[in-house]
Amino acid sequence: MIKIRILEDDFDAGSEISQLAGLGGGAVASFVGQVRGDGSLSALELEHYPAMTEKALRKIADSADQKWDLHGVTVIHRIGRLQLGEQIVLACTCSDHRQAAIEACSYIMDQLKTVAPFWKKEIMQDGTENWVEERQSDIDAASSWDH
Amino acid sequence: MIKIRILEDDFDAGSEISQLAGLGGGAVASFVGQVRGDGSLSALELEHYPAMTEKALRKIADSADQKWDLHGVTVIHRIGRLQLGEQIVLACTCSDHRQAAIEACSYIMDQLKTVAPFWKKEIMQDGTENWVEERQSDIDAASSWDH
Amino acid sequence: MSKQLNIVYFAWVKERLGRDHDIVDCPDGIGTIGELLEYLKDKEAVYRDVFSDTERLRFALDQDFVRLDATFDAAKELAIFPPVTGG
Amino acid sequence: MSKQLNIVYFAWVKERLGRDHDIVDCPDGIGTIGELLEYLKDKEAVYRDVFSDTERLRFALDQDFVRLDATFDAAKELAIFPPVTGG
Numbered sequence: 001m002i003k004i005r006i007l008e009d010d011f012d013a014g015s016e017i018s019q020l021a022g023l024g025g026g027a028v029a030s031f032v033g034q035v036r037g038d039g040s041l042s043a044l045e046l047e048h049y050p051a052m053t054e055k056a057l058r059k060i061a062d063s064a065d066q067k068w069d070l071h072g073v074t075v076i077h078r079i080g081r082l083q084l085g086e087q088i089v090l091a092c093t094c095s096d097h098r099q100a101a102i103e104a105c106s107y108i109m110d111q112l113k114t115v116a117p118f119w120k121k122e123i124m125q126d127g128t129e130n131w132v133e134e135r136q137s138d139i140d141a142a143s144s145w146d147h
Numbered sequence: 148m149i150k151i152r153i154l155e156d157d158f159d160a161g162s163e164i165s166q167l168a169g170l171g172g173g174a175v176a177s178f179v180g181q182v183r184g185d186g187s188l189s190a191l192e193l194e195h196y197p198a199m200t201e202k203a204l205r206k207i208a209d210s211a212d213q214k215w216d217l218h219g220v221t222v223i224h225r226i227g228r229l230q231l232g233e234q235i236v237l238a239c240t241c242s243d244h245r246q247a248a249i250e251a252c253s254y255i256m257d258q259l260k261t262v263a264p265f266w267k268k269e270i271m272q273d274g275t276e277n278w279v280e281e282r283q284s285d286i287d288a289a290s291s292w293d294h
Numbered sequence: 295m296s297k298q299l300n301i302v303y304f305a306w307v308k309e310r311l312g313r314d315h316d317i318v319d320c321p322d323g324i325g326t327i328g329e330l331l332e333y334l335k336d337k338e339a340v341y342r343d344v345f346s347d348t349e350r351l352r353f354a355l356d357q358d359f360v361r362l363d364a365t366f367d368a369a370k371e372l373a374i375f376p377p378v379t380g381g
Numbered sequence: 382m383s384k385q386l387n388i389v390y391f392a393w394v395k396e397r398l399g400r401d402h403d404i405v406d407c408p409d410g411i412g413t414i415g416e417l418l419e420y421l422k423d424k425e426a427v428y429r430d431v432f433s434d435t436e437r438l439r440f441a442l443d444q445d446f447v448r449l450d451a452t453f454d455a456a457k458e459l460a461i462f463p464p465v466t467g468g
Contacts (some may be wrong), residue, residue, distance in 0.1 A: 011163065012161065012163060013164055014159065014160055014161010014162060014165065015161060017160055017164075017177075018160065018161065021179060021181055021232075021234075022232075023370065024183070024184060024232070025183065026178040026180060026181055026182070026183030027178070027179075027180055027181075028178070028180075028181070029176075029177070029178050029179075029252075030164075030176070030177050030178075030179075031174070031175070031176050031177075031245060031248070031249060032164065032168060032174075032175040032176075032177075033173060033174055033175075033245065033381055034168060034172075034173055034174075034175070035173070036171070036172065036173030037171060037241060038357070046380070047304060047305055048303070048304075048380070049304055049357075049373055049375070051357055051363050051371070052354060052357035052373065056357075058149060060246065068178055077381075079379060083172070085168075085169075087168075087378070088183075088357040088380075088381070089381050096183060097289065098178060098180065098468075099253075100254055101178070102178060102249065102252065102253045102256070105249065106245075106246075106249045109245055109249070109381060110381045112380060113378075113379075113380065114377075114378065115359060115378065116378060116380045116381070117304070117354070117373075117375065117378055117380075118378055118379065118380025118381070119304060119305035119375065119376065119378060119379055119380070120379045121305070131305055131306045131376065131379075132375075132379040133379070134376075134378070134379055136376035141246065150455055180468055193467070194391060194392055195391075195467070196389070196391055196444075197439070198444055198458070199441060199444035199460065202444050221440060224467060224468075235467075235468070236467070236468050245381075256468060259467060259468045260465075260466075260467065260468040261400055261464075261465065262465065263465060263467050263468070264391070264441070264460075264462065264465055264467075265465055265466065265467025265468070266391055266392035266463065266465060266467070267460065267466045267467065268392070272456070278392055278393045278463065278466075279466040280464075280466070281463075281464035281465070281466055288393075
């Protein structure tokens with residue numbers, strides 16, 4: 001079962017995890033990304049490409065589901081303005097085996113960083129704004145799964 | 148911050164995850180293991196070595212904390228009789244970086260499977276009981292971190 | 295006969311162009327995204343500025359990632375944006 | 382002079398011995414866990430049965446994992462149990 005959500009509002013990670021756990025596998029892995037208070041950051045603005053976002057996330061989840069034996073995948077990504085400490089993203093996977101669940105969760109996050117159409121703008125405390133640049137480490141992480 | 152709990156009662160994974168998230172890193176990884184309904188299984192009985200358990204779990208968490216740059220680690224393991232679908236274990240890590248959080252979480256689970264003094268007995272639907280045997284794949288997973 | 299293409303922009307591409315989409319009449323003989331960008335850069339200074347370094351741009355045709363040399367054939371929507379930074 | 386050692390058992394080791402601990406007077410000349418097991422197997426049939434295959438046993442001295450050839454020196458508690466299966 002694949003569940004994809006793109007939300008302005010916050011989500012309840014614990015409830016999402018226990019819903020997925022209810023599908024019955026023995027192993028549930030999850031990752032939550034949140035806005036990290038990094039020096040002079042005040043907030044993040046998350047833009048996305050509405051017509052493409054769900055399709056791109058579903059493609060990533062489908063691909064994880066084919067690579068590993070999963071009972072379910074949940075991917076939630078927020079958009080709009082997010083304050084320090086707020087949750088940005090959840091990836092959660094459920095499998096009979098812990099390695100499958102953890103690897104699939106890691107794979108989903110690595111792919112999401114490079115092929116899901118989201119863009120982060122940093123709003124600094126002094127009012128300046130910068131679009132976040134892609135990071136080579138994210139590109140490397142995503143391509144490490146290509147074999 | 149390292150938190151270790153050994154409990155007979157259930158725990159609230161969502162609340163543990165959000166407590167750890169509150170420490171401020173951008174990345175929170177977690178793993179929940181639960182009793183998998185495997186054919187004729189009725190329940191699990193979890194025995195442990197009370198004088199050693201917390202020490203062993205803390206050693207694993209400390210070692211993860213040394214290998215990766217973590218804000219916090221939470222490890223919770225239940226003991227006693229657990230029904231199908233019940234939660235057995237939670238490992239949760241918080242870091243500034245997603246790979247560190249996910250790898251540390253995976254490491255903790257791999258170590259826990261081989262050096263934490265817990266023993267699982269399966270109670271079958273027909274009333275028979277078997278002690279679970281160690282699995283070579285768990286030994287291999289734990290030793291894969293030795294380099 | 296020319297074909298109409300909806301071009302949508304995101305993030306700093308949108309901000310620097312000052313608009314979130316264009317509807318472009320794409321003349322015959324222009325088959326790839328790269329050719330279309332050259333055509334637009336000839337037409338308007340703002341395109342020359344924003345599209346100057348195609349290494350910094352990413353493209354999707356009808357919501358699938360493609361490269362600069364992709365042909366748009368029957369596609370209805372071209373998206374132009376910086377590398378993604380979600381998650 | 383002999384020394385006293387508390388031996389604790391878990392899982393099927395405990396079940397098959399029918400008890401969860403023993404307090405053993407450990408004679409001089411016995412320094413390693415392996416030697417202690419041989420000494421116990423000579424004393425009582427149930428030890429011969431349960432400790433017959435040491436490959437299936439694991440050991441901790443004062444709550445730290447050790448191997449069969451570890452010397453117990455000043456240790457107060459020896460634990461004998463099957464490979465762990467938590468998580």
